[in-house]
Amino acid sequence: MTEQTISKKPLTLLLAAPRGFCAGVDRAIKIVELALEQHGAPVYVRHEIVHNRFVVDSLKAKGAIFVEELDEVPDDAHVVFSAHGVPKSVPANAQQRGLAYFDATCPLVSKVHKQAERQVQAGRHIIFVGHAGHPEVIGTFGQVPAGAMTLVETAEDARNLQPADADNLAFLTQTTLSVDDTSEIVSILESRFPNIVGPKGEDICYATSNRQEAVKAIAGKCELVIVIGAPNSSNSLRLVEVAARSGAKAHLVQRADDISMNWFDGVDTLGLTAGASAPEILVREIIDALAAHFDIDEQQVTTAQESITFKLPRELAGAAA
Known part of the structure; x- marks a missing residue:
């Protein structure tokens, strides 16, 4: 009796780069x-x-x-x-x-801490763009005296902000935010408060920006994008949002076991990336798991080189x- 080969459905895999550890x-x-x-x-x-x-x-x-x-x-x-x-x-x-x-x-978070101290020393009230309860936000607020900083989470928050001294403000941002969302919030702040002082360089870290750009490069070509990361990882959650805005279905997973084969109905091209806290071994684990079900054509799409x-x-x- 000859052994029959079971044909697997072909799946194009677009692997975002940069991805994973920063x-x-x-x-x-x-x-x-x-x-x-x-x-x-x-x-x-x-x-x-x-x-x-x-x-x-x-x-x-x-x-x-x-x-x-x-x-x-x-x-x-x-x-x-x-x-x-x-x-x-x-x-x-x-x-x-x-x-x-x-x-x-x-060190990029430490840089924001130093900026916060300098702005307070200059007598400015800081508008901090970030997510309430995130450890980075708690840590940054803890660099300055109580009341020296106000948290803004959304564009609506920025529009409704009523500072005590509108001419004596500075803004800083969490390092792991959505580049597009943060740009909108900063534009509102600068429009409402023309004298507001911002950081000389971008607070959103290079790795967050690069990973979001890499997802944008693949998501429009994919029916499904999988992001490897933790549910409490800000930069990973932002990658899911970026993929969804590009029109793809997007799911956050921690390990291969989190993936449902039901997600792949009607999917010919899959995008895969990993948040800045996810090791490459988890990327390979997921690719190996998918290879049991699909004939994978793996293609890496590189949008930036990182050497920091x-x-x-x-x-x-x-x-x-």
């Missing part, structure tokens, strides 16, 4: 790994180091213990602050307790070398 995420993960190498387990991490369950579980397996607040960290322990940044009160508290800490805040790297904290740089 320099800030790479650095944050490396800081936890080097702290574990240098000091041994356990090393405590305040908040998820980056918003990805696979990454967090991998670091747990190496001896990292994740906590929400410093009061969960025992005395004399080593602790790492997440890539999203923390309020000033957190390292101050760590110093008071004599905890050894490593700050894994993304960030220095490690001085106290860990020697361990890396």
